[in-house]
Amino acid sequence: MSRAEFEPERRRSDSARAKGRLTFTRMDVIRAGTRLLDTEGVEKLSMRKLANTLGTGSSTLYWHVRDKDELLLLILDETLREVTVPAAGTWDVRLLETLVRCHEALLPRPALVDVLWRAAWELGPETLRVADALVGLVAESGLPDDEVGDSYMALITLLFGFVAGERTSPGNPRYSEARAEGETAGSVPPYPNLMRYAPGAGVQTMARQFRYAVERFITGIKLRVAEAEHERAAGAPRSS
Amino acid sequence: MSRAEFEPERRRSDSARAKGRLTFTRMDVIRAGTRLLDTEGVEKLSMRKLANTLGTGSSTLYWHVRDKDELLLLILDETLREVTVPAAGTWDVRLLETLVRCHEALLPRPALVDVLWRAAWELGPETLRVADALVGLVAESGLPDDEVGDSYMALITLLFGFVAGERTSPGNPRYSEARAEGETAGSVPPYPNLMRYAPGAGVQTMARQFRYAVERFITGIKLRVAEAEHERAAGAPRSS
DNA sequence: ACCTGAACACCGTTCAAGT
DNA sequence: ACCTGAACACCGTTCAAGT
Numbered sequence A, B: 001m002s003r004a005e006f007e008p009e010r011r012r013s014d015s016a017r018a019k020g021r022l023t024f025t026r027m028d029v030i031r032a033g034t035r036l037l038d039t040e041g042v043e044k045l046s047m048r049k050l051a052n053t054l055g056t057g058s059s060t061l062y063w064h065v066r067d068k069d070e071l072l073l074l075i076l077d078e079t080l081r082e083v084t085v086p087a088a089g090t091w092d093v094r095l096l097e098t099l100v101r102c103h104e105a106l107l108p109r110p111a112l113v114d115v116l117w118r119a120a121w122e123l124g125p126e127t128l129r130v131a132d133a134l135v136g137l138v139a140e141s142g143l144p145d146d147e148v149g150d151s152y153m154a155l156i157t158l159l160f161g162f163v164a165g166e167r168t169s170p171g172n173p174r175y176s177e178a179r180a181e182g183e184t185a186g187s188v189p190p191y192p193n194l195m196r197y198a199p200g201a202g203v204q205t206m207a208r209q210f211r212y213a214v215e216r217f218i219t220g221i222k223l224r225v226a227e228a229e230h231e232r233a234a235g236a237p238r239s240s
Numbered sequence C, D: 001a002c003c004t005g006a007a008c009a010c011c012g013t014t015c016a017a018g019t
Helices: A014-018 A026-039 A047-054 A058-064 A068-080 A091-106 A111-118 A125-140 A145-167 A175-184 A192-196 A206-234 B014-018 B026-039 B047-054 B058-064 B068-080 B091-106 B111-118 B125-140 B145-167 B175-184 B192-196 B206-234
Strands: none
Touching: A026 A047, A026 A058, A026 A068, A047 A058, A068 A091, A068 A111, A068 A125, A091 A125, A091 A145, A091 A206, A111 A145, A125 A145, A125 B192, A145 A206, A145 B145, A145 B206, A192 B125, A206 B145, A206 B206, B026 B047, B026 B058, B026 B068, B047 B058, B068 B091, B068 B111, B068 B125, B091 B125, B091 B145, B091 B206, B111 B145, B125 B145, B145 B206
């Protein structure tokens, strides 16, 4: 995998357009891809169908975009452009708020999570901007330096997971089925805990669950900070 | 999506085998699929290639298995069969240990996470057994009943995420690249926090990061339990 | 510089037909 | 009851050729 190209000006076809030729830009491809991703699902976003909505063959797209992965990465970067990081407030509320904004931005396009996971660190500037801000906010907690990366990883894992899992979560499909099954048949194991603690009557939105998860994790960080401070004061003295 | 069929006896071809015909069982298909998944990657596990290793055409597989999704679900269930839940100890260490065992079991086959996420609650008995145990352990924490499901979701999200992300994590590909980039070019934003808190010199294994994440979350749960108890004692309603 | 058509090498799934 | 071959309806990507 070589690097994706994120500079939008590099590939515009103004020159051709000026000459009167009908053509479209790299941004056109990105935008068309985004729209297709939003209206249909992931599985409907193929290079061929995308080319179709633009009125060309799929081979044309490969002039503007190296491959499908790069296209999705570009869509991801465009998606994260809208995420702003709050400037005021304590680190914990800013961190939570930023993550919630990321969650909101990504939720309509869960397919992007797969790319994100595959992409190691081949990310666009907007993605890196948000990532950098998140790492910074985690660092503000006062966590030992060598734990900042781990906590950041955990938080974005929660973020990605709660985006990717938007279909698994709500109380509808199987929780209730498992309960019914357990009550009726004696041959089937009952799974009492699943039955008992199934999501309550109210509608459980992913947003609520995500917020809850991040809140618990952040209090976990706070406790760890206090712990580490106590350790430093007692055991291994480090001059300040 | 109708239910997957998890009963192994239903589909064995002993009768045919008894008659001297050469044939294979549903379990053969599952095992061959597992082996193919382990030796090659996900992308190499196609129904056609799988059939090939068994010496047939792909259409044969559809007698034993409804579709590829069901096959992967069966492989998942087989994978989780090995996960045992420790019987002794406090809830927190048993919970952590169980999650670590799940992580170890799933790590060689990250592809299964995708199925898990798509499968809502159409899961096999082994998967449900482990899920039920995890929910039970979370409940033992003393968390308010209506928060058990949320905490469980958060924990399995961490589990899934740290399995799925096995490629993204280590310090190799881009962290260091981003640092180099930030140092050289003035035109490129530097991402100072990413550069500063990149995974340290030591090898960061997924296992370590996962353990760290779960530990922080569990202490978050403990703090929430104390909080909720205090609230109840004071007669106050729930906090946000 | 940008677009095109045809081709390559794949997929998952179905289905009539065989034994 | 179990297997087969052929076919359907797709994929992503490449590449020589056009303008």
